Amino acid sequence: xxxxxxxxxxxxxxxxxxxxxxxxxxxxxxxxxxxxxxxxxxxxxxxxxxxxxxxxxxxxxxxxxxxxxxxxxxxxxxxxxxxxxxxxxxxxxxxxxxxxxxxxxxxxxxxxxxxxxxxxxxxxxxxxxxxxxxxxxxxxxxxxxxxxxxxxxxxxxxxxxxxxxxxxxxxxxxxxxxxxxxxxxxxxxxxxxxxxxxxxxxxxxxxxxxxxxxxxxxxxxxxxxxxxxxxxxxxxxxxxxxxxxxxxxxxxxxxxxxxxxxxxxxxxxxxxxxxxxxxxxxxxxxxxxxxx
Numbered sequence: 001x002x003x004x005x006x007x008x009x010x011x012x013x014x015x016x017x018x019x020x021x022x023x024x025x026x027x028x029x030x031x032x033x034x035x036x037x038x039x040x041x042x043x044x045x046x047x048x049x050x051x052x053x054x055x056x057x058x059x060x061x062x063x064x065x066x067x068x069x070x071x072x073x074x075x076x077x078x079x080x081x082x083x084x085x086x087x088x089x090x091x092x093x094x095x096x097x098x099x100x101x102x103x104x105x106x107x108x109x110x111x112x113x114x115x116x117x118x119x120x121x122x123x124x125x126x127x128x129x130x131x132x133x134x135x136x137x138x139x140x141x142x143x144x145x146x147x148x149x150x151x152x153x154x155x156x157x158x159x160x161x162x163x164x165x166x167x168x169x170x171x172x173x174x175x176x177x178x179x180x181x182x183x184x185x186x187x188x189x190x191x192x193x194x195x196x197x198x199x200x201x202x203x204x205x206x207x208x209x210x211x212x213x214x215x216x217x218x219x220x221x222x223x224x225x226x227x228x229x230x231x232x233x234x235x236x237x238x239x240x241x242x243x244x245x246x247x248x249x250x251x252x253x254x255x256x257x258x259x260x261x262x263x264x265x266x267x268x269x270x271x272x273x274x275x276x277x278x279x280x281x282x283x284x285x286x287x288x289x290x291x292x
Contacts, residue, residue, distance in 0.1 A: 094120030246283030
């Protein structure tokens with residue numbers, strides 16, 4: 001509940017930031033008045049579709065009012081998985097400092113936006129903690145470009161567990177490989193934080209152990225770490241415990257009932273890929289496997 005309240009407060013703050021940004025940006029090239037009026041009416045009808053479609057239309061015209069309508073779409077209630085599309089769009093805009101069609105020669109000249117790492121990170125994190133897998137990869141990319149190897153590794157690992165690609169994948173930094181008889185400093189940092197009870201680090205360490213990245217593979221220990229984090233309310237600990245119990249691995253027996261209980265905890269935190277229609281597909285055996 002605390003995680004959800006924190007995210008709701010963050011969304012409210014984002015709305016204020018987005019509206020303020022639109023007020024300080026250069027005036028956009030105007031749309032035809034009739035179309036603009038129709039758009040604004042639809043964008044304020046209280047529906048996600050109205051706000052999101054209005055945001056996309058304004059963005060197609062390189063109109064910075066798109067930001068305010070993406071904010072509306074992200075905050076629409078009752079909440080559904082669609083809200084994460086708006087959160088991810090906001091992350092894209094603020095990290096890049098551009099609208100999607102800024103370079104198009106066939107559309108109105110794009111305004112100059114001031115990129116905001118803080119706003120972009122907050123929006124991407126909101127999408128990720130609501131279960132949008134694309135946000136996992138965008139966060140890994142953004143942190144890597146920023147030079148934050150620890151956070152980039154975190155989101156690479158979370159994408160790996162979700163997607164179930166092999167531990168030898170080039171998506172994971174080669175730097176976390178074991179160095180002789182010692183572990184890499186990044187991995188050692190994760191271990192220390194996990195031992196101190198940091199739930200996020202426990203999830204990170206569980207992912208490393210589940211796939212044998214930088215450490216000897218130990219899915220049973222990974223499950224313990226996921227469950228420990230999940231018991232503290234960490235949504236990734238809950239979801240990954242469900243995946244591991246649902247998929248099974250050496251040392252972990254398949255247990256769909258126990259998996260369903262963990263998925264239910266994650267879904268209660270608006271983590272939409274933990275809904276039954278998603279997780280039942282996610283735990284199905286892959287067509288082929290390199291490491292399972």
